[in-house]
Amino acid sequence: MRNFTFYAPTKIVFGKETIPQIGEILAADGVSRVVMVLGGGSVFKNGVHAAVTASLDKHGVAFSEMDGVRSNPRLTKVREIIDRLRSEKAAAVLAVGGGSVFDTAKAAALGALHDGDVWDFFCGKAQPAKALPVYGVLTASGTSSEMNHTAVVTREEDESKWAVYSPLLFPKVSIIDPSVQATIPENQTVSGGIDAITHVLEAYFVDAPGLDFVQDYCETLVRAMMRRIPELVKNPADYEARAELAWCCTLAHNGMSNIGRPARGDFASHRIEHSVSAIFDVPHGTGLAIIMPAWMAYVCKNAEPLFERFAANVFGIRDGENRALRGIAALKDYFRSLGSPVALREVGVAQADLPRIADNAAKLAPLGAVRKIERDDILKILELAW
Template identity: 35%
Template sequence: MNMENFTYQNPTKLVFGKDVVDQVGKESIHYGKKALILIGKGSVKSSGLYDRISTHLDAAGISYVTYEGIKSNPLYNNADEAVSLAKEFQAEMIIAVGGGSVIDSAKAVAMGYYVNHSVWDFYLHKTKPEKALPIIAVLTLAATGTEMNPFTVLQNNAEESKRGFGHELLYPKVSFLDPVLTFSVPQSYTSYGVADLIAHCLETFFGQGDAPLSDHTIASIIRLAIKYGKIVYNDPTDYDSRGNIMWLATNALNGTLALGKQNGDWACHAIEHSLSALFDIAHGAGLSIVFPAWMKYNQRYLQSRLAFLAKYVFDVNEENEALAAYEFIHKLEEFFTSIGTPIRLQEAQIDELQKDKIVDNLNRYKANGLHIKLDETAREKIVDLMYA
C-alpha cells in the first residue's frame, strides 16, 4: 500500500483553556445578533454555565431562544423541533452547549434551517445541504471530536436506526474547550468518552493506506488516553488530565489522523449504532464492547497491526505477532475494565436473549467496514464474541 494523496483544511477556530467560554459573546457577534441556544437535559443550567453564557451574549447585544432536551443518543425528532424554533425566531446562528450529542444536533439544525423537509433525509442521503447556519460550540464532554469536524450522528427510534452524515458546511465556526467544564461530568460518561476517543483512533488505524506518521500518532494518542484516563477516573478535577483528554479527543477525529490513508474502517461504529438504537446504550460504552470482539474475530488478518499497537501503546516486546496481538486486545480490555467501561454485553444489561435482535438489526442495515468487509456470518460471530 502507498501513502495516499491528500488536501487538508480545517476551518474551525478552536479556543482552548480555562475561562475561554467568557469569549463567547465576542466571537459570536461576528455571525449575527440572533441565536438559537441548544442544550441537553438541564445540567448546563444547574451548573451555572447557561447563565454565564447568557450574560456574555447579553453584553454583546445578542438575543436568543433556547431549545432544551437533547438526549445522549440524539434523536432526529428533537432536531426537527429545534429547526422549527430556529425558523420562528429567525436565528442567525446556533450556539451548542454540551457534548457530542448537542453539537451533532446543532449541525442537523444548521442544515435543516434552510429546507422544508425533515433533517432525517440528510442522514438517509436523500439530499445534501446547500447552506447551513453558523455553529458556535461550547464543549462540556470530551469524546467525539465533533467540535472540530464536519460529522454528525442522529438516531431514529421508530426505525431502530442510528446514522451519520458529513458535509464541509458543518464544521463549527468556533469551538470553546475549557477543561474545567468537564469536571462535573459523571465518572461513567468520562470513561465512555475515553473509550470513544480510543475507538476513533482504532477505526482510522485499521483503515486502508500506508501512513506511518498517522500510525505512530494514533499509538501515542491511545497511550496518553490510557495514562490520563486512569488519572481522571480517580481524580475528576485534575485540570491537566482533563485538558489532555479533551485535546486528545479532538485530535482523534479532526481529520489529521486520516491524512495519507484511503479510509478508516468504521465497522465497529456501524455495529455500535445498532446497540444504541436498540438499547439506548451510551456510545462509548457500546464501543468498548464492540471493538475487542471485532479485533478478536479479525485477529488473523490484523496480527501485524495489532502487534504494532502492542509495542507502541503497551511496551509489549514480543516477536511472535500472534501473541503480541493477543496481548494488545487483552491489555485494552483490562484498561476498559479499570475505568468502568463494559467489555461484554452482559455488563451493559443486554442478555443473550437479545442476540437474534442484534444480529437482525446488523443485517437489516448491513453493518460493514470500509476496509474489512463483514458478511452475515461475520456479524453473528462478532456478536457471539461480545457475549463470550
C-alpha cells in the same frame, strides 16, 4: 500514502475562563439571534449556562433555548429545533453541551435550510448544500463533534442511528474550557475517553504505505488518552489531565488520524455500536468498549502485523506467541480497569437480542475496510461481545 483532503476549519478557543467570549465571537460574525441547544441540565449547575447567557446579553445577541437533548440524540428533538430555528429566524445554532448536543445542533442547522425532511441527509436522499452556521461551547469531551463534519442521530421509529457528513457541519468556533468538565459523572469521562480512543483505532488498523508518521501519531494520541483517563477517575478536578484529554479527544476524530488511508478508516465497530446504543440506549463509549475488542478479535488475522504493532507500541507486548490477541485482551482489560462494562450481557442485552441488533446494523452492510463485514459477521462479532 493515498491521496487525501484535509480540512478542519473550526476555530478552537481553548482554556480556562474562555466561555465568556461566546457573545463577542457571535457579534463579531454579525450573528444577532441564535437558538441555544442544551442537554440534560448540568450546565445549570456548573455555571456554564449563566456564563453563556450573560455573554450573549452583554453583546446583544438574542437567544432562545431548546433543552433536553440526551445521549444517543433523537431525530424528534432535531425536528423541534428546526421548527424553532425557522420560527425565530435564527442566524445560527449555538450548541452548549457535549457531543450529543453538538450533533443535534449540527443536524438542525442543516435541516433548517432544507426544503424537506432532515432525515433525507442521513439516508442519502439529499446532499447537504447549505446550513446555518454552528457555534459551540463544549462541556464534555469525547466525540470530536466540536471539530468535525459529522452528526449522528437516531430515528426512533426504526432505531436507525445514522450519520451525516458535510463540510457545512464544521462548527465555526468551538469553545473548550476543560475546567467545566471537573464535575461531570465519572462514567461520562470514561465513556467519552473510550469513544475518542476508538476513533483513533478505527483509522489505525487500516494501513497504507507511507503512513509511518501517521501511525506513530495515532499511537501517541492513544497512549496520552490512556494515561489521562485513569488520572481523572482518581481526581476529576485535575486541570492538566482534563485539558490534555479534552485536546486529544478533539484531535482524535478531526481527520488527522485518517489521512492517507483507504476509506479513511474502518468504522465497522462504530456502525455496529450505533445499533447497540440505538436499541439499548447505552452510552456510545461504553458500547464501543464492548464492541471494538470483539471486532478486533474477529478481524485481526486480516491485518496481523498492525495488530502486533498495536500490542507492542501501546501495551509493550513485544515477545512471545499470539501478540495480536494479547494486545486486544490488554485493551479490554484497560477498559475494564476504568470501570467500563466490556460485555453486552453487562448492559442488559440478552443473547436473544443479538439477531435484532445484527439486522439493524446490516442495513448499512457491508461494513468496514480491514475486512468486509456482512450480517453474519456482525452476528458473530456480537456473540464475541456478548
